[in-house]
Amino acid sequence: MGIEREISEQLHALVDRPMNFMHVCGTHEASIARSGLRSVLPPMMKIVMGPGCPVCITPAGEIDAALELAADGVTIATYGDLMRVPGSQESLESCGGDVRIVQGIHKAVEIAGRVKNEVVFVSVGFETTAPTVAAAIRAEPPKNFSILSYHRLVPPAMEWLLTQGEAKLHGFILPGHVCTVSGYHEYERFPVPQVVAGFEPEEILLGFLMLAQIVRQGEVGVRNAYPKAVSRDGNVKAMALMHRVFEPCDVEWRGFPVIPASGLRLRDEFGEYDALRKFGIAIKKVTKKTACICDRVLRGIADPSDCPLFGRACTPARPIGPCMVSHEGACRIWHTYHVGGRK
């Protein structure tokens, strides 16, 4: 008997009450949707995706700041996933400026070494990614290089979700690769069942089983279902480097209000690499009225298929909301794997 089926049978035996679990990782959602995992879950178990896609939670005002620099002739470098994310008027892809897709920050630094023009790296990502940026900044990149630091930290957003309580959650699947770097000790303060899970379908299923166990035992706390990559303390060297270069700051997440200490900005010592300071620009608050419900999808209180635009006006070819843009966005993933049908 396949291990997935064995785990699934145990899960059916355990889930005797409503259990709503949230994961906060686009890679988890992609694996769940691609493998059709929701179809083997017990009827009383529901899995929703929270704010687990760094591209999706980047507010339009932050995209606008990058567009402003591109319009001024600055060379922009960033991850491919960010290219089509809508700002208030246009996206990096449609803006007509010098915008280049890179694998990571080190490639953007290489570009800066080859050209005279100012090069700005649009830097998104959670704890998995921020230390790579810290490493590059510590290595003293050329003077014509700087970054827009749009990093976000996962625990403050989880805290917001738990305080808010609108999603009525019984537990969290913690993001495996965020925890690979950050460890999971920071999550132990949350009085809710949590399991760190890997990314293969059977690893995620095992994570669900362990979560259901904690719920059934009436306990809270963190268990680790991804020990080959994740330890309680994570990658201490990477986290120390991140804290050495960045300090926490209050930032807005798309779909959320300003969440205290949930962002990262460069410390004063590294201010010359901060594009906001270097070019004297500010992030503007953008409010745009559309029928798009990405905000509610990101908070785990609506499914992509609840949106009137999903699969109709909003498709991967012509995305309206950020969750349809990114390969890690819930709407894009559901559309690609035909999850949820069209309402």
Add this chain to the structure above:
Amino acid sequence: MCIAIPGEVIEIRDNIGVVDFGDLKQEVRLDLVDVNVGDFVLVHVGFAIQRLSREEGLETRELFREVMAAMED
């Protein structure tokens, strides 16, 4: 965004390693990890973000058995 791929470090020069992903070999930055040739690492946006522990590398099946055994205790 947080996709990370495992591979084996087959060469190291300063802070750059060559990692064998099976069907692809690629240069990877090693700034965030202390590794030796032969170690397995997880690679994300061109950087190794963690060394994979072989001792802790329990297969899902073994982990499942442990979880079930613990539940029966």
